[in-house]
Amino acid sequence: MSTPTMDDAAKVLADPTAYADDQRLHAALRHLRAHNPVALVDNPPYRPFWAITKHEDIMAIERANDLFLSEPRPLLSTAQADDLAKAQLEAGMGLRTLIHMDDPHHRKVRAIGADWFRPKAMRDLKVRVDELAKRYVDRMRDIGPECDFVTEIAVNFPLYVIMSLLGLPEEDFGRMHSLTQEMFGGDDDEYKRGTTPEEQMAVLLDFFSYFSALTASRRANPTDDLASAIANGTVDGEPLSDVDTASYYVIVASAGHDTTKDAISGGLLALIENPGEMQRLKDDPGLMGTAVEEMIRWSTPVKEFMRTAAEDTTVRGVPIAKGESVYLAYVSANRDEDIFDEPFRFDVGRDPNKHLSFGYGVHFCLGAALARMEMNSLFTELLPRLESIELAGPPELSATTFVGGLKHLPIRYQLR
Numbered sequence: 001m002s003t004p005t006m007d008d009a010a011k012v013l014a015d016p017t018a019y020a021d022d023q024r025l026h027a028a029l030r031h032l033r034a035h036n037p038v039a040l041v042d043n044p045p046y047r048p049f050w051a052i053t054k055h056e057d058i059m060a061i062e063r064a065n066d067l068f069l070s071e072p073r074p075l076l077s078t079a080q081a082d083d084l085a086k087a088q089l090e091a092g093m094g095l096r097t098l099i100h101m102d103d104p105h106h107r108k109v110r111a112i113g114a115d116w117f118r119p120k121a122m123r124d125l126k127v128r129v130d131e132l133a134k135r136y137v138d139r140m141r142d143i144g145p146e147c148d149f150v151t152e153i154a155v156n157f158p159l160y161v162i163m164s165l166l167g168l169p170e171e172d173f174g175r176m177h178s179l180t181q182e183m184f185g186g187d188d189d190e191y192k193r194g195t196t197p198e199e200q201m202a203v204l205l206d207f208f209s210y211f212s213a214l215t216a217s218r219r220a221n222p223t224d225d226l227a228s229a230i231a232n233g234t235v236d237g238e239p240l241s242d243v244d245t246a247s248y249y250v251i252v253a254s255a256g257h258d259t260t261k262d263a264i265s266g267g268l269l270a271l272i273e274n275p276g277e278m279q280r281l282k283d284d285p286g287l288m289g290t291a292v293e294e295m296i297r298w299s300t301p302v303k304e305f306m307r308t309a310a311e312d313t314t315v316r317g318v319p320i321a322k323g324e325s326v327y328l329a330y331v332s333a334n335r336d337e338d339i340f341d342e343p344f345r346f347d348v349g350r351d352p353n354k355h356l357s358f359g360y361g362v363h364f365c366l367g368a369a370l371a372r373m374e375m376n377s378l379f380t381e382l383l384p385r386l387e388s389i390e391l392a393g394p395p396e397l398s399a400t401t402f403v404g405g406l407k408h409l410p411i412r413y414q415l416r
């Protein structure tokens with residue numbers, strides 16, 4: 001692995017193509033952790049930001065949620081896209097999800113959906129998730145002996161789960177699938193609807209029109225599902241605004257889908273590339289809990305979130321001025337040599353495993369228990385039935401600074 005220069009290393013974080021090249025990305029992150037863990041990145045078309053690459057610093061920033069705010073820049077996008085999102089919000093039709101909000105409003109809005117992700121709700125959902133896991137492993141057997149595991153299996157299973165939780169009809173699944181991909185794979189040419197921010201915004205408007213109709217129907221006829229909880233949710237006794245309601249569906253549908261797909265397919269690739277670990281897990285299914293956690297660390301589907309300083313402050317002694325933004329490099333935190341023994345080793349028994357793939361603090365992933373359960377069900381169904389598996393072509397990563405992972409994983413296998 002060649003050593004990048006300091007400037008190159010920092011710029012890599014603001015270059016979507018770097019996320020499609022693991023070697024290049026990790027070489028840069030390793031360099032930053034060792035030599036410049038609070039690095040100023042100035043790489044147009046992005047506005048400048050401070051890249052935070054040490055696990056300890058990311059946790060400290062997320063813990064200080066009254067000093068480091070999600071508003072107005074919760075994630076990395078180009079200056080043009082930042083401006084457009086702001087203008088849309090001011091016009092009353094932008095996106096303001098949980099990840100855009102700060103306390104105390106954030107806490108109240110989060111509480112509306114939270115019951116649907118608690119252990120009791122997860123236990124109630126488990127039968128359905130197990131059933132879906134079996135359905136997808138059966139499908140994999142039926143379409144074998146080769147498939148693209150990402151597009152034919154990993155993408156559909158979590159979408160089905162999240163749509164079931166929301167209570168949406170099966171005939172809408174295809175539409176939701178392409179919308180979430182267009183929305184989250186925004187930087188990658190394969191998923192883009194168009195090249196301009198306006199065309200990207202059209203994706204959002206499609207989401208909004210679909211979910212506005214849903215809100216109206218669930219307000220008129222509430223049912224026992226998450227969509228009804230959102231449609232009828234209140235903050236301080238008032239119903240959620242139209243923007244907040246539509247945004248809630250958007251965050252659940254989109255955050256619950258691509259992220260889990262990336263962790264499932266990244267996890268399978270790690271098992272294929274580490275056959276000893278795959279055998280270890282097959283021999284001892286009791287390791288499934290730690291194995292799933294390791295797959296989530298290894299794949300780190302959410303590459304970053306950002307926070308903006310509410311006051312002048314410092315991180316690791318580096319001054320950060322009020323209004324400047326910090327980029328929380330989860331991919332880097334999850335390979336931090338100070339936290340993980342041999343961070344570049346995939347270990348299905350890794351314990352402890354303090355990865356930051358689900359973030360930390362008040363914004364900690366609402367769907368973490370659901371994602372873990374889905375992965376547990378799928379791999380518990382798949383592994384005992386898998387007689388052989390190998391790559392049938394090169395795996396391909398998506399080019400995105402936000403949520404991403406494998407977009408193609410061609411495999412050849414024998415499945416009972």
Ligand code: HEM
Pocket residue numbers: 062098099100110162251252253255256257259260263296300301302305356357358359360361362363364365366367368370371
């Ligand atoms: C392996 C799969 C997943 C990963 C890696 C992941 C990762 C994350 C991360 C990093 C955050 C932000 C945390 C922070 O800022 O500290 C987040 C927030 C969130 N996630 Fe997930 N997520 C996954 C699956 C899911 C699922 C299945 C759902 C279900 C709907 C979900 C719903 C959410 C929501 C609603 C938030 C916003 C929470 C808030 O801001 O209060 N996620 N997720």
